[in-house]
Amino acid sequence: MEILHSLELGFGVALTAQNLAYCFAGVALGTLIGVLPGIGPLTTIGLLFPLTFYLPPIPSLIMLAGIYYGAQYGGAITSILLNLPGETASAVTCLDGYPMARQGRGGAALAISALGSFLAGCLGTLLIALAGPPLGEWALAFGPAEYFSLMLMGLVGSAVLTQGDAVKGLAMVVVGLLVGLVGTDVNSGVPRYAFDVPELVDGIGFTVIAVGLFAVAEIVTNLERREPQPVFTGPLVGLMPSARDLGRSFWPALRGTGVGAFFGLLPGTGPALSSFAAYMLEKKLAREPERFGKGAIEGVAAPEAANNAAAQASFIPTLTLGIPGTAVMTLMLGAMVMQGVTPGPQVMTANPELFWGIVASMWIGNLMLLVLNLPLVGVWVRLLRVPYRWLFPCIVMFCAIGNYSVNNNPVDVYLCAALGVLGYVFAKLECEPAPLLLGYVLGPLMEEHLRRAMLLSRGDPSVFFTRPISLAFMLATLLIFAIVLKGLIRPAARGVP
Amino acid sequence: MHLHRDILAGALFVAIGALALLGARGYPVGSAMRMGPGYFPVVLGWLLIALGALVGLRAARRRDWQPLAWDWQPLAWISVSILAFGFLMPRLGLVPALAVMFPAAAAAGREFRLREVLVLTAVMSAFAGGVFVYGLRLPYPLFNF
Numbered sequence: 001m002e003i004l005h006s007l008e009l010g011f012g013v014a015l016t017a018q019n020l021a022y023c024f025a026g027v028a029l030g031t032l033i034g035v036l037p038g039i040g041p042l043t044t045i046g047l048l049f050p051l052t053f054y055l056p057p058i059p060s061l062i063m064l065a066g067i068y069y070g071a072q073y074g075g076a077i078t079s080i081l082l083n084l085p086g087e088t089a090s091a092v093t094c095l096d097g098y099p100m101a102r103q104g105r106g107g108a109a110l111a112i113s114a115l116g117s118f119l120a121g122c123l124g125t126l127l128i129a130l131a132g133p134p135l136g137e138w139a140l141a142f143g144p145a146e147y148f149s150l151m152l153m154g155l156v157g158s159a160v161l162t163q164g165d166a167v168k169g170l171a172m173v174v175v176g177l178l179v180g181l182v183g184t185d186v187n188s189g190v191p192r193y194a195f196d197v198p199e200l201v202d203g204i205g206f207t208v209i210a211v212g213l214f215a216v217a218e219i220v221t222n223l224e225r226r227e228p229q230p231v232f233t234g235p236l237v238g239l240m241p242s243a244r245d246l247g248r249s250f251w252p253a254l255r256g257t258g259v260g261a262f263f264g265l266l267p268g269t270g271p272a273l274s275s276f277a278a279y280m281l282e283k284k285l286a287r288e289p290e291r292f293g294k295g296a297i298e299g300v301a302a303p304e305a306a307n308n309a310a311a312q313a314s315f316i317p318t319l320t321l322g323i324p325g326t327a328v329m330t331l332m333l334g335a336m337v338m339q340g341v342t343p344g345p346q347v348m349t350a351n352p353e354l355f356w357g358i359v360a361s362m363w364i365g366n367l368m369l370l371v372l373n374l375p376l377v378g379v380w381v382r383l384l385r386v387p388y389r390w391l392f393p394c395i396v397m398f399c400a401i402g403n404y405s406v407n408n409n410p411v412d413v414y415l416c417a418a419l420g421v422l423g424y425v426f427a428k429l430e431c432e433p434a435p436l437l438l439g440y441v442l443g444p445l446m447e448e449h450l451r452r453a454m455l456l457s458r459g460d461p462s463v464f465f466t467r468p469i470s471l472a473f474m475l476a477t478l479l480i481f482a483i484v485l486k487g488l489i490r491p492a493a494r495g496v497p
Numbered sequence: 498m499h500l501h502r503d504i505l506a507g508a509l510f511v512a513i514g515a516l517a518l519l520g521a522r523g524y525p526v527g528s529a530m531r532m533g534p535g536y537f538p539v540v541l542g543w544l545l546i547a548l549g550a551l552v553g554l555r556a557a558r559r560r561d562w563q564p565l566a567w568d569w570q571p572l573a574w575i576s577v578s579i580l581a582f583g584f585l586m587p588r589l590g591l592v593p594a595l596a597v598m599f600p601a602a603a604a605a606g607r608e609f610r611l612r613e614v615l616v617l618t619a620v621m622s623a624f625a626g627g628v629f630v631y632g633l634r635l636p637y638p639l640f641n642f
Contacts, residue, residue: 168552450537454530455530
């Protein structure tokens, strides 16, 4: 069995005492920051990811996987106990998780969320092992035209299917593409938008964007809220779910995994859509749909599993094609690039230890979450009671040191402050920053492939529509537009409070 | 209700697009076959202007405007604290930079309790020194006078 062999290779790489320690540190830190009210997983990863710079590639990515799972779980804690989702995907978890917490079953909800995520994580890992290699082989046939069309599909999808306005999302993608262009043009060596600032000739760093646009803007938006968030401090009786809870959650979690895996494979759609779809599916299938919204455990199990399965599955396009499906994957991709790994179809053959090591470490991160975080829930909950006026200066400190540590250059810190202002303006104008981040990462790649495709076709743009795979991506892009124009998805998605 | 803000958003996008075009003036555009460094930026600039115009005009047609509440004070304090950290870090070292950053950041909050801020600054400076300088071995002096 080649798959077993590959997984064995991956676990052999990932399972060392040192790597496990990094993974543990990642999970603990990720939960620590992720549980802070108003800090979503994306911000958490952005804040913590400078910590992983100084490690060699594999430990660094393992720690990042730990941070990722910790951050996700931190988000689930605030959704369930505070009714305060850190990102769109966990908004659905609030619907039944918060009522459960108010009934004193917050512990069971948190446990089911972790167990459901773990189930999804295990199946997702298998899916990567099964689907990754054939997809990677298929992708070897991709030329520049195919890559360009695929990226276009991913960008349009991410702009249109995330929350908020589709046109604004598209505009944010374009802003991101432009930000990605800052720096030296690879083809001609001309520095673009650098304005004679030497630091800008190398381009704007990834951490600067992620931290400035997300973390700084989030702190400021939180500070503006006049009312402090009500913290649910009721007793957490019984962390472990009952047998009845487990029985009720099993099939929903499994179905949620299926839904999530499907959406995760499509670049750009991501966890938000999948957790919503999984929730609606369970509500449709339930014998007593009226229980939903009043603390039905299925309503926690399905979206949490879907969320995680989607994240896991979106690793497939991220690793094999080098095209991140979601904003969080953008961060993971950015981290890989910083570690000198270029994701793409070649990674699997050129660097199998790394590829399978990452796959294995995602699973280990998930397991670590289950065995270590569940007993620690009480500690995280206590953290929710720390006053925000103590927390936010500490977050600012992480932002500042994190940015400084990338190049030991104050200019990065100044840029981060500037982007924080921009991020605040975007937040006020209800412009989602996630599509911008995706555009920023894909911008240079997209330009490169566009140029190459046009050179090969001698300037004939029909190349994007005559090659079958490229045509398929282009048609899918048009389909996404058509769906949005018909309003099939967005009014439904708005139905979620 | 999202209208007033969409007009501003549209204007912001148009402005960013115009800046992109302005900045790209000096870059050779080339041809569709041999694209120069200016080709992609110019296309994106016009695209952004078009999208921004669409956002703004769509909003302008509606009448249910609501004023936006801007709260610049927290933003200003947070920005100042980050800038101060960046400025002081290479000149005076980690601890002095944090000693300025923390009070400035804390001033962004609704309540500012001096004693708490001082304790927080001391505790977190020790934490940062321990984690970043001793733990992760980042090459930063704690004090650099």
